[in-house]
Amino acid sequence: MNEFTDYFSLRSSTMNACSMTHDARDKARLTWACSDGPHAKPGTEAVDVYLQDPAPRDKPLNFVMFGGITVLHQELLDLLGADNIERDLYIGRVYGRGGKLLNDWVSARGRRHLILRGSREARYRVCAGCGRVLYSAMGKQYLYPAPPTDAAIYESDLLGFVVTHDIAERIAARKWRRISVDPLPVLDEPLDGLGSLPV
Ligand SMILES: [Zn+2]
Secondary structure (H helix, E strand, O other): OOOOOOEEEEEEOOOOOEOEOHHHHHHHHHOOEOOOOOEEOOOOOOOOEEEOOOOOOOOOEEEEOOEOEEEEEHHHHHHHOHHHHHHHEEEEEEEEHHHEEEEEEEEEEEOOEEOOEOOEEEEEEEOOOOOOEEEEEEOOOEEOOOOOOOOOEEEEOOOEEEEEHHHHHHHHOOOOOOEEEEEEOEOOOOOOOOOOOOO
8 A cells, every 4th residue: 555645735824924035036037936936946955044033933934035035934844854854855044033043934846846736726837947847726726646755744835744644634634723734636637637747
């Protein structure tokens, strides 16, 4: 039996996303940020983020508006498993206002990236600047095709992560108000009529 059959979407439901400093945005445009939109180029690994804020306001999962880089509080990181983090994530540092290193926050990028597919009003385009597939849809969320089975934590295109069942259970048990943990079926056929995307 496949060890990774059940997947869950982790999303931040913060109303207080983080902002990066102007300097950091300028530097990002010269490095990891796409010239065509405020997203990270494919293949971007660890990113250090410099916030205008003293620290992210809502834990344990938040994100930086420019670039959509996710930031995780140490309490969430502790539930992911050291082996999974080592294998699946690229971890960067988070600096608060005035360049102060925040020891209880990290940024995280996934080695594996998944697009959460939808059922209605779905469309996608391939970014002219970096080749990234930019997808949007309404309705029921699911995965298609089945993800590669060499990971337990995947970056999702919705400012969050996809994780396997045991990790999702540990996170749901904490009952954090600002994170949603939703089951994500793997379908044999996509409901959006778009077939396989050119990932
Ligand atoms: Zn792009």
